[in-house]
Every structure is written in C-alpha cells, then in structure tokens.
Amino acid sequence: MGLNPNMWEDPTEFKLERFLMGDHKEDSEMFDITENREIEMMPFSVGTRICPSYDFAMFHLEYFVANLIWHFEWKLVEGDDVDLNEEMDFTFTMKNLL
Numbered sequence: 001m002g003l004n005p006n007m008w009e010d011p012t013e014f015k016l017e018r019f020l021m022g023d024h025k026e027d028s029e030m031f032d033i034t035e036n037r038e039i040e041m042m043p044f045s046v047g048t049r050i051c052p053s054y055d056f057a058m059f060h061l062e063y064f065v066a067n068l069i070w071h072f073e074w075k076l077v078e079g080d081d082v083d084l085n086e087e088m089d090f091t092f093t094m095k096n097l098l
C-alpha cells in the first residue's frame with residue numbers, strides 16, 4: 001500500500017513534502033503529524049498482515065527519539081511559533097506545531 005502509485009506520487013522517492021496539510025498541499029507549510037485530518041500513512045500497515053513487531057519497533061523508536069532529545073540541544077527556528085501547550089482536538093495535540 002505504501003508503494004501504491006495510485007495513493008502516492010513517486011512512491012519510492014523520499015519526499016517529506018507529501019505530508020504537507022491543506023487541500024492545495026504546495027500552498028501550506030504545515031505538516032500533519034497528528035493524522036487528525038487524513039490517515040494516509042500507516043507505516044506498520046493494518047489488518048491481518050500488520051507488522052507483528054509494531055510494539056517492539058515503537059518501543060525502540062521512542063528510545064531513539066528520547067536519545068535524540070537527550071543528546072542534542074534543541075532550538076526554535078527563528079520565526080517559528082511553536083507552543084507546547086496542549087489543545088483538545090480528537091486527542092490532545094500541541095497548541096501550535098510550527
């Protein structure tokens with residue numbers, strides 16, 4: 001499914017901009033990391049052939065991200081307006097992502 005050219009333009013290309021939000025994706029600079037607007041990306045697939053190692057992989061990815069946060073100094077990009085406060089949506093999300 002992740003390689004289906006009917007779903008994805010150039011499915012094998014590394015194109016982060018494909019996750020931009022908005023009807024006219026090229027007009028928007030927001031990434032849909034909440035997956036509240038569209039569910040297009042299912043990295044572990046779904047259904048009977050879902051990755052059996054989903055929990056194991058997620059555990060390691062959380063550990064990987066935690067190490068990135070721990071070992072690097074994180075700064076806002078000048079001009080960005082990130083607000084870490086929570087906002088109630090379908091779930092709690094960050095108030096301002098960018």
Ligand code: HEM
Nearest residue numbers: 042043044045046048049050051052053054056057058061
């Ligand atoms: C970030 C890490 C991982 C991602 C994104 C991932 C993703 C996937 C995806 C997309 C599938 C195909 C599901 C389908 O056919 O619809 C799959 C299948 C599978 N994955 Fe993973 N996987 C990850 C890590 C792992 C790890 C660490 C293991 C083993 C230790 C594993 C074992 C398997 C196996 C055995 C299948 C075949 C399941 C089946 O065909 O019934 N995966 N995985």
